[in-house]
Amino acid sequence: MSNSSKKMKTYYESIIEKGYSRRDFIKFTTYMTAFMGFEASMIGQVTKAMETKKRIPVIWVHFQECTGCSESFIRSDHPLVADLILDHISLDYTETLMAASGHNAEEAKQESMKENYGNYILVVEGAIPMKDDGVYCSIGGRTAIDILKESAAGAAAILTFGSCSSWGGVQAAHPNPTGSVPVDAIIKDKPIIRVPGCPPIAEVMTGVVMHYATFGRLPELDSLGRPKQFYGKRVHDTCYRRPNFDAGLYAESFDSQEAKDGYCLYKLGCRGPVSYNACGSMGWNNGVSFPIKSGYPCIGCSEPDFWDNSPFTERLMNIPGIGIESSADTIGKVTVGVAAGAAVVHALATNIAKKKELREAEECGEENERNIKA
């Protein structure tokens, strides 16, 4: 495995070597150009870059995670998408998908990191536990913190694939027992591209790597560090059920006729209006579907700390810690009720406490009334 990366080939060379035709290659570059959000006139430039640029090595490390991101990745749309990363860019190291194991794998990784120092892209999947010196995630006898620091040292850029490495994910959800943190809490001196999602869309990673290969720089990021071309729009804005939202046609339960008819899932807690992702336009599993299309509301998995915003099927999340868990509306109703109640009580108290004053004013007024000149 490590031997294959010794002599770096161009993308085109390695794709042809793999047995794909040039036609497949052109189809692939066209498709990726569209995915990256460029105009059709850019196809030539992307194709040219793929033909001439050397492959960029990728090292993919796994920490606290469920490996769902890898699962999502290997089901990517175009077969070349996966091939490009896994077989061609470099499969120097990835715990889940590499054939080697144990010391051999670790050696291969060390070798590759040394060889490509300063040039490789580090893909991180999973959060890093910090509590108790990071003992809650150890691979080969070393903690995740160690491994991350070592791998990041020679990386040109870090791509955090999935919500765990981007925001902390499920293990960082309240109360975060292992003290999990995202990559950017530890690595401060490298450019970090967040590709959040639970799991994220596979093509996003390929898109970022290809963007880097084509232009020699990282794609434009939004202010939360996500590539704009994929995370620039809300799920709501690309949702095919959007017309139902504007028309006020909502499903109120999962077993209703409205749900079957594809009405808007807003009232079932859909986080589409507050979530930024490309689900509506790209989809998963060869573009077959995405949650809303399959009848389940968006849970906002690409947004920071989305696990803490439960329940997912309600528009308002609970406020924990105030006795029982209650929603903002419950507290709001109580507040308004207390305000109204206080006003009533105060009004009654006024009539008692200011009794004398009020009576005197009244008497005085009556007296003046009697003395009105005719």
Add this chain to the structure above:
Amino acid sequence: MATTFNFKRVYVWELPVRLFHWVTVFSMLVLTITGFIIADPPAINTNVEATNSHWFGYVRAIHFITAYLLIANSIFRLYWAFAGNQFANWRNFIPYTKKGLKNIFHVLKVDIFLMEDKEHKLHNISIGHNYLAAFSYFIMALFFIVQVVTGLALIADTSDWWFPNMFKWVSNMLGGDILTRYIHHILTWVFMAFAIIHVYLVLFHDYVEARGEASSMFSGFKFIRSERVKETESEIIKRATEQMREGKTIETDIEETKE
């Protein structure tokens, strides 16, 4: 204290202040109602095709338009806090003076905890806002700013206008639109609670003091004890002339009522 005092008409709320007040009332009503519809829309599911219906879109449009109206209205009021009369001035709203703090204490004692006002001191009569009420409006203004920036941050991504886009950072600072939306929702309840207390206390003052507190927001006038108001030049001359005619020695008791 069964005495009748002489009262004077004082023009407290200028027309711009009154307009601001009622535009705010109207906007807040519309925004609260549409806001709650947006938060939890009624599912009026008819067999109409989505293409032929757009009511929820219109509710949102009304919410946004009214929000801009309220923002413009508030910017105007901010200007008027410098251009308006002494009762509209920004200094009323922040109790940074000893006088202001004392007044807050007095209002708390007499109006909120309903204790007896043993000594009726002239300077305790608030002509415009009392300092506690004014301070509560200042706090509400701060909440309102939060409400505005969270609202603009939420609309930023679907707006082409630079103005809401200026506030996108709010959402990022809060870690996404979810919390932003949540704060926007919670604050609505705060404004509702405030409105109830505010209206109640206006009626309370009107009831206890009978100085035209409630109607002042329509007419602009409040009725203030004449001792609290400095005599005008024409009044002094008029009185002096009368006294001269009656052969009395001239005595002008121009009180230094300004504390």
